[in-house]
Amino acid sequence: MRIRNVGRRQEPIRLMMTPMIDIVFLLLIFFIMTFKIVSPEGDFNIRMPAEAPAARDPGILMIPPLKVRLTADRNGGLTGVYLGEARMADAAPFEELRERIMQIVGDDAGPGSAVEDSEVELDCDYNLRFEYAIDAITAVSGKIRHGEIIKLIDKIRFAPPRSQ
């Protein structure tokens, strides 16, 4: 049987654009509304097992940690930075701390080096604002020279909290 295509004229097919544009704009608005500029953030690793120091492996020669002491006034402002017994200059205490740490451990980060084995214990006043603790962690953990990070000490721990 032959079917003839009778009575139909060849017309150009017109696509319905309206629903697609609707969806496209909806998606666009969704992405614009949920767009949030997030500044990058990073983390400093702190390893603090709860065990007592005596319970550690006695085979490893333990180098005593470098003690960094931060003192604060009642409002949390920084009043002094000490490395061991030495007090850092008040003008730029964290710069001096970093210089002294570099003098002690050097900047050779190879295996078995002083950088690898050294540890810093942060002893902060209870009221100290946390930003100063982060400044101290930054000062002991590295330095930026010509856009590159030179690693210093990455084993950092907090001393037991002081009373209020």
Place this chain on the structure above:
Amino acid sequence: MRFRSRHSAAVADGDMTPMIDMAFQLIAFFMVVINFAGANQDERIHLPLSELAKPPEAPFELPITLQLDAQGMVIVAGEMIPVARVKPLLRREREFIEYRGGKPSEATIIIRADARARTGLVQELIKACQDTGYEKFAVAAKQQEED
């Protein structure tokens, strides 16, 4: 003088192609830059700045995020609780990790503490985590642009 319109009234049919092109380009851009990793971030916390704070190269295994605001309240899972009452919650997390076959010593506690928070409270928070069996900690800081 009278002008006569000789054109017949036809439906104005603008060319939609450039607009759709642009709209798709914009959608592609926003899809690429959308960031779900920032879901842990909280507007109430103003992190301290550090020039060495670089985003980690690999994500932490078993991360648990604790946020400490300037008033000393811990924000965890949308709840605000004082530091002294955080232990039951940590114990619950530990049970969950153990149930899934992990160890709490492998989990990393990410502490996002406000720059104005008291360091003693951060230490108390770490102490509470240690008492519950956690060993690995990471304190978060916001990346500071170099001078």
